[in-house]
Amino acid sequence: MKKQNPNRSRIIGIRLTPQEYAAINIRFKTTTSRKLSDYLRHVLLNGSVTIRTRDQSLDDLMAVLIQLRTEFNAAGNNLNQSVKKLHLMRDNKELLPWIIAHEVHVKAIFKDVEEIKGRINQFADVWLRA
Numbered sequence: 001m002k003k004q005n006p007n008r009s010r011i012i013g014i015r016l017t018p019q020e021y022a023a024i025n026i027r028f029k030t031t032t033s034r035k036l037s038d039y040l041r042h043v044l045l046n047g048s049v050t051i052r053t054r055d056q057s058l059d060d061l062m063a064v065l066i067q068l069r070t071e072f073n074a075a076g077n078n079l080n081q082s083v084k085k086l087h088l089m090r091d092n093k094e095l096l097p098w099i100i101a102h103e104v105h106v107k108a109i110f111k112d113v114e115e116i117k118g119r120i121n122q123f124a125d126v127w128l129r130a
Contacts, residue, residue: 064119068112075109 016024025036033039082102089095 061123064123068116068119071112075105075112078105079109 024040028036028039031039033042082098082105086095086098086102089098
C-alpha cells in the first residue's frame with residue numbers, strides 16, 4: 001500500500017544574511033536529510049535532527065577501493081578477451097604472440113595485487129596509530 005504524501009501548497013518565505021544561510025547550510029550538510037527543505041521542515045516541526053558522523057579514513061578507503069575495482073574490471077575484461085582469442089586460434093604460429101600478450105596481462109594483474117597489498121598496509125598503519 002502506497003503512502004500518500006499531502007500536497008504542500010503553503011510557502012513560507014524567510015530572508016537570511018549570507019552568514020545565516022551559510023550557518024544553516026553547514027548544519028544541513030551534517031544531517032541525513034537530502035534536501036534543505038526537508039531539513040528545515042524537520043527542524044521547525046520537530047526541533048531535532050539526526051546528525052551523521054563521517055569517518056574520513058573510511059571515505060579515503062572507499063575511494064581507493066572504487067578505483068581498484070575499476071582497474072580489476074579492466075584487467076578481467078582483458079584476460080577474458082585473451083582467453084576467447086585463444087579458443088579461436090587454429091595454428092601454432094598464432095599461439096606465440098598470444099602467450100606473450102597473456103604474460104603482459106598476468107604481470108599487470110600481479111602489479112595491481114601488489115598495489116592493493118600496499119594500500120591495505122597503509123590503511124592498517126593509519127588505523128593502528130589511532
